[in-house]
Amino acid sequence: MVILEAKDLKKIYKMGETEVEALKGVSLTINKGEFVAITGTSGSGKSTLMHLLGCLDTPTSGDYFIDNKNVSHMTKDELAKIRNEKIGFVFQKFFLLADLTATDNVALPLLYAGKAEHDAKIKAREYLQAVDLGERLDHYPYQLSGGQQQRVAVARSLINTPSIILADEPTGNLDTQTGDTIMTLFSKLNKEQNVTIIIVTHESEIANKTNRIVQLQDGKIIADKKIR
């Protein structure tokens, strides 16, 4: 089942007088339950692609479908709703809110979805237990290690049962060993719960842990191969 389909996506940034074409027509289809890595060097356009796939930005041209819904021309608020319902983000720098406990951070997407606070917190605790943070429910981000913070972020990305998890350099701020545990967590989620995961990375070791590698260069896909 196709969950995500990009057709000839282009993105042009205007920097004063000059125009920079960051994406020069990218087409990509990802099915339910896939575990994909998008790789490329710095400047290859992978961050731009990730922003478009994550509905954080809209393409200059081309179409983009999530669950067969064209989201390429949606308004800011419609995109916010799509992000809330269909996409779970995991960022390189975790991006947890410093003033909120682990539980409150994980519960936040549910609150923006209009769920009751009490129920949201119960669910958030369950999700934290699932990533082995049952002992750290009421800790604030600064009281947690990097690996723990990233696991909180993973729990937050999963809480609204999104169609895809979009992870942007999820191990970039972690040491190798901790990075491995996060990658193991992703593969486990993919295998056991059939969660669709896209990892944006420039590290080939990380990319090699997924099932499919999409390689970008100069704003175009130059390779797209299944490795498992």
Added chain:
Amino acid sequence: MNSYQLLQTALRALNKHKLRSLLTTLGIIVGVVSIIAVMSIGEGAKYRVKKEIEGLGTNFIIVLGGTPKRLMAQRGGSGNLTLKEKDYQAILNECEYVAMASPGLQNSLKAVYEGKNWQCMVGGVNEKYLEIRKWDLVSGIFFDKHAIKSGKKVAVIGQTIKKELFGTVDPIDKTIRIKKVPFKIIGILGERGKTPDGRDEDDIIMVPLKTMQKKLMGIKTQKYGAIIISAKEKDKMNQTSSEIKSILRQQHNLATNEDDDFTVFTQDDISQASDAASAVLNLLLLVIASISLIVGGIGIMNIMLVTVTERTKEIGIRMAIGATTSAILKQFVLEAVIICMLGGFCGIIGGITIAKIVGHALGWPIFISIKSILVSLASSIIIGLFFGFYPAKKASKLNVVEALIEQ
């Protein structure tokens, strides 16, 4: 997010920057303190003036000799001696709404008791005067009709005279001299306080009208500076006043194109004049309060703009996980409103405290009106909404990608 969750978010953010939040609210605090203090003290002053005006007497009307213009030039005073005995008689007999009246003669004279001197008002009135003024004696008696007719040398004194000339001695049956004429004190008046125009009512010696006229002022004919009147009905004060005017115009043979050569004040006229004066003062103070509220609001806007810039990343994260523009807008507007409301609460407490201190110092009653509290709260909320809106709008319009990559 529901409003309770937004409220929690806002409180958490404010709690994180306690000192900044407090400094931000200072302008609002000053504004609200002035609103509460002004309104409370103003109410107290109004109440006091109302009491003083009520204290003038029952359905009180005063006729003064001289045109309003002339009296104004003399700064009030006790009237020119242009009212005659027949004017008084006409008012008493022909006006259907007049219940009681007393002619009045007044002069500032020196009273002497056992070597002590005291410059004070000496008033010549008739036996009805105290009744018209609703003024009671604390001891002794007032002079009667007979005493007035025979021009007895008796006097009734106010509390200030008692204090200044007699101290702890009982003044009853003692003799004071005014212009070398000996007067026997037969009664002491109760304390009255100040008149609406600020004179000490207790600084007075009352003597029979005829005695005043002949012995103290040396006037041969019966001329008066004022006629003090009590109307029969409170609702008919205006009719009474116009009735008196037309009788006096007739008495004075004034042609239709001539102005009144006398001035009539009713209790209502006096209270209206004082209301108008206090309204102007209140307005002025409220303008000052509003200016400080607006300055406070600009301060809030300033700090909220800084806050939005500082928290760009937080806004980006919230948007990434699903916050809509309106959720962000609400969050920051609410923060501004809460800062203003906290300022409002502090201001209300401060205002009440200052009003009480001022009231205590001036000896005025202080009324903390619910109205002033509601006005303060409402204005701080409005200030928060108004000045918080622009920064919040700015926050909600942030581009999520740019907000997330912001360092």
